Amino acid sequence: MSSLAREELSAFLARVLPATDATSSVAGVLKAIAASCAEVSLALRTEVICSANGKNKFGDDVLSVDLLADDCISRHLQQCPHVAAFCSEERPTLTSVSSSSSKPVNESYCVAFDPLDGSSIIPCNFAVGSIFGIWRGNYFIGQKVSDIVSSVVVVYGPRTAMFLAHRAFGAAEFLLEKNGQWQKVSNEPLTIKPDAKIFAPGNLRSVSVLPWYRRIVKDYMDSGKTLRYTGGMVPDVCQILIKGNGVFMTPEAAPKYKVKLRVLFECGPMAFLIQCAGGYATTGLGDYMDLVIVELHQKSPIALGSKNDAKRFENACSNQQRTMGKL
CATH class of the missing domain: 3.30.540.10 (Fructose-1,6-Bisphosphatase, subunit A, domain 1)
Structure with missing residues (x-):
């Protein structure tokens, strides 16, 4: 700093x-x-x-x-x-x-x-x-x-x-x-580099039913990336801004492990913050910024932070949806 x-x-x-x-x-x-x-x-x-x-x-x-x-x-x-x-x-x-x-x-x-x-x-x-x-x-x-x-x-x-x-x-x-x-605190703008060195895997129990998510988490561990996850979205996302890299991920694994994060109150504002710092946010199927608010209670999966890592989450999730015939 x-x-x-x-x-x-x-x-x-x-x-x-x-x-x-x-x-x-x-x-x-x-x-x-x-x-x-x-x-x-x-x-x-x-x-x-x-x-x-x-x-x-x-x-x-x-x-x-x-x-x-x-x-x-x-x-x-x-x-x-x-x-x-x-x-x-x-x-x-x-x-x-x-x-x-x-x-x-x-x-x-x-x-x-x-x-x-x-x-x-x-x-x-x-x-x-x-x-x-x-x-x-x-x-x-x-x-x-x-x-x-x-x-x-x-x-x-x-x-x-x-x-x-x-x-x-x-x-x-x-x-x-x-x-x-x-x-x-600084003259320098907050910027996020395209590749993550730290990762915060939310809804981690879902690796038991989402093979593609399990592969992502395992690859991070095998490649020596640093796991930093508290269970609070605010500190887990804001560390990405301070460190200048990282990815926060929370997939949907309904009906067993449903996503809990709300578009209006949590994910949308966080996605905007990350984008303004040069990062990327995704629903798992596309750019989070394109998501339309249809109800106050709306929930969604999200991955955000370093662009290449958020894109990796998006590609893996999208490919799985295509395989299942949902896209």
């Missing part, structure tokens, strides 16, 4: 975004997200973690910190004049924000977010995170992943790091300082 480039978030956005965005719209949404995540970071270090005695609509157990993060982020988005609507993984129904109703469509946004991805590994004190995707307008259905304007991923670990993605500047990393300010 290069020496610190001391540039605060607001100054960075004003410098790199087109004037129309920086002065009025998406920059305001990004700053609202950043402020909410600074609060969540502090809360995670001080709150007692306990069960919320319930499950979300996807069947996942809900912890007290899930609800705390969801409430905090929702409050900040409701107060942002450029947010037309939002939806979270904990409450996957669209919430409209009346304060943006008078805004032109190109100055209002809908935000999908996972308030605390990986909360099941919090008791182990592993890193967890928040994921955000920002689309124009007031509704997600019918839009593509490629229609994302910006995405944000925050890692709550020994340090709190935030990764921003936008086509105007690519991908950039910020660290949360003691004073609550977000500071950019």
Whole structure:
């Protein structure tokens, strides 16, 4: 990592975004997200973690910190004049924000977010995170992943790091300082090399029923690649940005080992982030950016990171589907 480039978030956005965005719209949404995540970071270090005695609509157990993060982020988005609507993984129904109703469509946004991805590994004190995707307008259905304007991923670990993605500047990393300010950490853009040295194999149990996936994992092990996998999508993907290479993979193996990752709340924003850093993301059948959102609950397989490795996953999965007569 290069020496610190001391540039605060607001100054960075004003410098790199087109004037129309920086002065009025998406920059305001990004700053609202950043402020909410600074609060969540502090809360995670001080709150007692306990069960919320319930499950979300996807069947996942809900912890007290899930609800705390969801409430905090929702409050900040409701107060942002450029947010037309939002939806979270904990409450996957669209919430409209009346304060943006008078805004032109190109100055209002809908935000999908996972308030605390990986909360099941919090008791182990592993890193967890928040994921955000920002689309124009007031509704997600019918839009593509490629229609994302910006995405944000925050890692709550020994340090709190935030990764921003936008086509105007690519991908950039910020660290949360003691004073609550977000500071950019490097003059150099985040870039992902085409070949992976590290791999993170999600849904690993599926190797028992997916020979093509078993071959990929075995080849990585036999060739001396480094296995780095925590079970949390945020740290497992963000390590690729820090290391500058790597691949994260999660195949579908229905009905025994179904994929759990959601397009709107996790995979779509992550795919956009990786693409902005020069990597590639795939559904296993094609470019993830071409995927159309058809429902808020939509799930999909994904492989992302170094282009050649994500393409290898795509080719193997596609060939298997052709062999089975599904393509």
